[in-house]
Amino acid sequence: MEFQSIERAPEAFQQPIAEEDITAICRRVFGAHVQVSSAVELGAGMYNNTYRVQVSGQEQPVVLRVAPPAAKQFRSERELMRNEYATVPWLTSIASLMPQVVAADWSHEVIDRDYLVQTLLDGVPAPDHLGSYPRTTWPHFFRQLGEIARQVHAIRGPRFGPVAGPGYATWAQALQASFADIAADVDSVGLDAADLRTIAALVGERSVVFDEVRVPRMLAGDLWTVNVMLDAHAAEPTITGVFDLDRTWWGDPAADWTMHMALAKPGTERDAFWDSYGPLERSAEASLRAFVYQARHIGAIRLERHRLGNAEGVAGTYDDMARVQASLG
Structure with missing residues (x-):
């Protein structure tokens, strides 16, 4: 062999x-x-x-x-x-x-x-191939990604939480459980999880806002360029495959990692994502939820950076979380 x-x-x-x-x-x-x-x-x-x-x-x-x-x-x-x-x-x-x-x-x-x-999926990993195209063609790629995310988020589930369980009757309960698990993991590696527990407590206090999300929908969990294959020969970047959807759960589509990444660089080619996906809700309640979702992503990033031995990156997550907390008041 x-x-x-x-x-x-x-x-x-x-x-x-x-x-x-x-x-x-x-x-x-x-x-x-x-x-x-x-x-x-x-x-x-x-x-x-x-x-x-x-x-x-x-x-x-x-x-x-x-x-x-x-x-x-x-x-x-x-x-x-x-x-x-x-x-x-x-x-x-x-x-x-x-x-x-x-x-x-x-x-x-x-x-x-x-x-x-x-x-084995056909094609070339997007991180290896997207850069070979002129940036003027990149909106075509992000429109496709928006359409795929829209299709995933249209799927309704039986309860909130990870697809394989455990399941929760309400979105607030599922979010609090997720924050509790991330905080326990942060504790287990000797890091401070107080900021995560503060956000979890806020979810409990404002549960009525989170429980406005009544229909559990599929969240891809990790859908972005790193988990996409492209046609090796197409004139424009064309998605041929999607893989590694292991972080799926049922909840509010706005909480998905895909949405976090699509919003991360406004004014760039990523804006084309919204052409096919559609607009996000802009209410005060949606804004509150969005800050909490951002905090959850930061907690997960903290764990990943620790796993990779990136001490500077771990420290940066505390600054990022402090900014989120300031926005929440």
Whole structure:
């Protein structure tokens, strides 16, 4: 087997699996006698370990995604792969853009980690290809992203919270639970979570504002350029695939990471996102909710920066949160 694994420090969050583990997984999924001719680890993601694998008898390579060991997962990121798997039946409106699941294994009988085997999407990762186009064509890309987000947000769910559960009867309850998990994770790595708990308390005090959101809708959780594939040869940047929707949950579409990113650089090509998505609500209540959603994103960013060893970035999240709190009064 041609085996290529990314070398990482022993203390790094992401840790590869062994060559023999990949063989064992492929024989569990494709049959006891298959041969693996190549397994190449892909380095774009920062959570799961992902490999492009060529197996005998399979015309196309497959993608093997391996979750972090359970002991390394934060409470707020628990069993994300299982959450993605539970999401697939809800996403038929964008099924043509998504990889198909070949196999999912939570048994830990082969390796002591969850894993998914999926089809390989056509195209080129957007971060590697978008920059090859003139910036005058970029609005075309962001309009497509807005349309995909609109389709995802149109999906109604049975309750609030992560797609795989736990579920909550109200949006305020789901938000408070999310803040509680993020704050507990921040505590667990020795950082101060007081600002997160202050925001969570505000959600409880102003629950009537958050519970104006009565219909749980699908939030993609992590849909942006890093999780999109582009046609390699199209004259304009054309989306051919969407992947890694493992942070999905049911709630207010305005709380989605996609919306946070679309709003992040006004006056740029990103404004074209709203051409296809449509306008956001501009009421005082929506503004209050938006600041709280921003605080939740900052808490998640704090954890990710800590995981990546970015101490300066972690410190910056406290300044960002202070600005949000000032806006909330």
